[in-house]
Amino acid sequence: MKKLSYLIVAALLLSACAKEQLPQANYDIVPQPKELTVNEEKPFELSPKTVIRYEDGLQREAQFLSEYVNDIMGFAMEIQEYQGQTDGIVLKLSPDDFDQAEAYEINVTPKQVTIKGTDASGVFYGIQTLRKSLPISQLSTANCKLPTAIINDHPTFPYRGMHLDPCRHFIPLDSVKVYIDMLAMHNMNQFHFHLSDDQGWRIEIKKYPELTEIGAYRNGTVVGHNGNLYDTIRHGGFYTQDELRDLIQYAAERHINIIPEIDLPGHMQAALATYPQLGCTGGPYEVWRRWGVSEEVLCAGNEEAMLFLEDVLNEVMDIFPSPYIHIGGDECPKVRWEQCLKCQAKIKELGIKGDERFSKEDYLQSYVMNRMAKVVEARGRRVIGWDEILEGNVSETAIIMSWRGTEGGIEAARKGHDVIMAPSSYLYFDYYQSEDIANEPSCIGGYLPVERVYSFQPLPNELTPEQQKHIIGVQANIWTEYIASFRHVQYMAMPRMDALAELQWNNPEERDFDAFVERCRKMAQLYDLYHYNYAKHIFNPQVWTDTVAPNLATRKPITLREQPNEQYAYEGSKVLNDGELGRSSYNSGRWLGFWGKTLDAVIDLEQPAEMTHARFRALVNKGAWIYNPSEAKVLVSDDGENFREVAQQSIPISTWSDKDGIFTYELEFEPITAKFVEVVVKGHDLPEDHDGFGHPAWVFVDEIEVW
Numbered sequence: 134m135k136k137l138s139y140l141i142v143a144a145l146l147l148s149a150c151a152k153e154q155l156p157q158a159n160y161d162i163v164p165q166p167k168e169l170t171v172n173e174e175k176p177f178e179l180s181p182k183t184v185i186r187y188e189d190g191l192q193r194e195a196q197f198l199s200e201y202v203n204d205i206m207g208f209a210m211e212i213q214e215y216q217g218q219t220d221g222i223v224l225k226l227s228p229d230d231f232d233q234a235e236a237y238e239i240n241v242t243p244k245q246v247t248i249k250g251t252d253a254s255g256v257f258y259g260i261q262t263l264r265k266s267l268p269i270s271q272l273s274t275a276n277c278k279l280p281t282a283i284i285n286d287h288p289t290f291p292y293r294g295m296h297l298d299p300c301r302h303f304i305p306l307d308s309v310k311v312y313i314d315m316l317a318m319h320n321m322n323q324f325h326f327h328l329s330d331d332q333g334w335r336i337e338i339k340k341y342p343e344l345t346e347i348g349a350y351r352n353g354t355v356v357g358h359n360g361n362l363y364d365t366i367r368h369g370g371f372y373t374q375d376e377l378r379d380l381i382q383y384a385a386e387r388h389i390n391i392i393p394e395i396d397l398p399g400h401m402q403a404a405l406a407t408y409p410q411l412g413c414t415g416g417p418y419e420v421w422r423r424w425g426v427s428e429e430v431l432c433a434g435n436e437e438a439m440l441f442l443e444d445v446l447n448e449v450m451d452i453f454p455s456p457y458i459h460i461g462g463d464e465c466p467k468v469r470w471e472q473c474l475k476c477q478a479k480i481k482e483l484g485i486k487g488d489e490r491f492s493k494e495d496y497l498q499s500y501v502m503n504r505m506a507k508v509v510e511a512r513g514r515r516v517i518g519w520d521e522i523l524e525g526n527v528s529e530t531a532i533i534m535s536w537r538g539t540e541g542g543i544e545a546a547r548k549g550h551d552v553i554m555a556p557s558s559y560l561y562f563d564y565y566q567s568e569d570i571a572n573e574p575s576c577i578g579g580y581l582p583v584e585r586v587y588s589f590q591p592l593p594n595e596l597t598p599e600q601q602k603h604i605i606g607v608q609a610n611i612w613t614e615y616i617a618s619f620r621h622v623q624y625m626a627m628p629r630m631d632a633l634a635e636l637q638w639n640n641p642e643e644r645d646f647d648a649f650v651e652r653c654r655k656m657a658q659l660y661d662l663y664h665y666n667y668a669k670h671i672f673n674p675q676v677w678t679d680t681v682a683p684n685l686a687t688r689k690p691i692t693l694r695e696q697p698n699e700q701y702a703y704e705g706s707k708v709l710n711d712g713e714l715g716r717s718s719y720n721s722g723r724w725l726g727f728w729g730k731t732l733d734a735v736i737d738l739e740q741p742a743e744m745t746h747a748r749f750r751a752l753v754n755k756g757a758w759i760y761n762p763s764e765a766k767v768l769v770s771d772d773g774e775n776f777r778e779v780a781q782q783s784i785p786i787s788t789w790s791d792k793d794g795i796f797t798y799e800l801e802f803e804p805i806t807a808k809f810v811e812v813v814v815k816g817h818d819l820p821e822d823h824d825g826f827g828h829p830a831w832v833f834v835d836e837i838e839v840w
């Protein structure tokens with residue numbers, strides 16, 4: 134008897150302990166909710182017995198919640214219609230309680246959790262918040278506690294998007310669905326799907342079946358950064374209209390609109406390969422095997438080409454209910470149009486004249502863009518175009534996607550256009566996220582760590598509050614020239630898309646990077662659970678040893694006889710002898726960039742010193758037009774006026790079979806004593822097998838040392 138009561142007590146104690154140790158939800162998630170008040174009441178206990186109760190219209194939302202709980206906690210919850218019960222998790226629509234669209238409130242009380250939304254989207258975001266707050270432990274299937282709290286939340290920007298390019302490398306439909314799941318998890322509501330480009334046409338068009346028979350496949354791909362080697366692997370794929378309709382439905386359930394992009398009139402070489410008569414020269418063309426900007430564009434003077442575009446857009450609108458249709462407009466070289474009789478005749482016919490701002494061919498592109506905008510608007514939709522469409526006389530109804538910095542967006546907002554901010558300098562997730570590029574997967578270049586994404590201010594100070602209202606949203610882009618698998622897409626996306634999600638959802642004043650990183654740790658557990666690939670740099674910051682040993686030149690007065698290019702001048706000459714080394718990214722502020730100019734630096738050693746060596750580093754990134762120097766010279770002087778040469782080196786140009794990277798050039802000379810040292814570094818011209826042939830190569834130099 135005694136023994137038995139001991140056992141009972143022990144069992145009771147155990148179960149009490151087990152209760153105490155129930156895992157707890159934590160509302161510090163990405164994006165951070167706008168208002169959170171946690172109170173000290175007894176927490177709500179979520180268990181397999183908890184029922185999800187939904188109001189009319191929210192059944193799919195209830196299913197999502199049940200699926201998410203199952204993913205994380207390992208139990209399925211029952212779903213029922215709400216009939217005034219006072220327990221469970223209740224999903225409600227309550228438009229009168231909110232001022233903003235997509236807003237929600239979560240009220241966690243000891244007995245009941247209520248997720249109330251102004252609309253179904255709001256309820257959906259409330260569900261996302263709850264889902265991300267749940268404790269993720271691999272041991273799950275246990276109950277968990279939700280601290281009692283009130284969360285009041287709504288997005289800052291109505292347009293919260295991400296883009297994906299399945300043209301350069303095809304991305305299978307199932308992976309695109311996972312991408313949509315990723316967007317939903319980050320409270321995004323727009324998916325910009327880039328469906329046509331030079332390297333592949335990806336959308337079935339019934340009226341032009343050859344577009345996908347021919348245009349969806351290329352017979353090989355350039356190796357590396359546009360060198361002269363190609364693989365011979367046929368690459369491609371496309372989405373049928375049925376698949377796209379299925380995808381649209383999939384996204385819509387997750388409150389995401391899919392914006393299709395047909396990039397016109399440039400980036401059309403895959404279409405030209407299919408229908409060569411639509412180009413100025415008549416071809417032949419191939420589905421492009423290189424990256425970059427093709428000069429082969431649609432012939433703007435050819436009525437057949439215009440009708441083709443109209444047909445394509447109409448079919449696209451038959452498939453996609455999106456209120457926005459993206460018609461591209463970026464990077465359309467005019468060399469063919471300048472030489473084309475039809476284009477020139479069209480210019481005459483339309484009475485187009487060039488002016489000091491834009492050429493007549495620029496205005497010809499405006500004619501194409503505006504004509505297509507009419508087709509789109511005739512069906513009650515709005516066009517989005519890349520910021521190049523401002524070059525000419527674009528119609529005011531067009532939404533501008535500002536990618537070449539924020540300048541285009543600023544100009545557009547001043548002119549009264551709505552604007553989506555997607556500047557490459559902050560939001561191109563095809564750029565490197567670490568400087569340690571030897572340990573990174575292949576990449577287009579650049580350097581865009583999570584910190585920098587997080588520092589972006591979508592509302593430029595240059596705009597008045599009235600003009601700022603035109604900034605309807607923020608978007609990041611993932612171009613896939615160098616991203617050949619979906620695992621790699623995910624790696625480029627996360628956690629930078631966490632930073633983006635906070636830019637889109639939160640107010641700028643609320644940003645604290647360290648706190649954000651902690652919230653990302655929680656997100657990372659969810660990524661692990663879903664087997665999402667993601668980058669981990671922010672969780673284990675790299676410590677670089679990136680200073681040079683002090684030498685005669687370190688931090689001495691230094692002057693440049695020719696100035697670096699404005700864009701890469703940073704803090705000026707002192708970058709060259711501040712003791713800090715540049716790494717692999719040319720735009721880190723640690724390199725000075727010269728284009729068609731000579732680096733000619735004079736260092737005042739402040740007193741005469743004996744020396745035998747000088748050295749400097751230069752960066753090579755051939756895809757970015759950055760080559761090694763052609764020549765280096767060292768001169769010395771006692772008075773700073775009369776210099777004599779002590780060493781010279783000629784350097785052959787790097788070829789495509791040479792590696793890119795950082796190279797050190799060291800010049801040795803007879804011992805000499807002097808007070809001034811001059812280092813001169815000249816650049817090469819781009820070679821014939823480079824896309825930029827005819828232009829100078831860039832030279833990027835850092836840290837001059839003398840000893």
Ligand code: TNX
Binds near residue numbers: 561
């Ligand atoms: C520019 S962004 C492009 C794309 C490239 C991308 C690479 C834009 C409108 N055009 O065609 O893929 O750079 O970062």
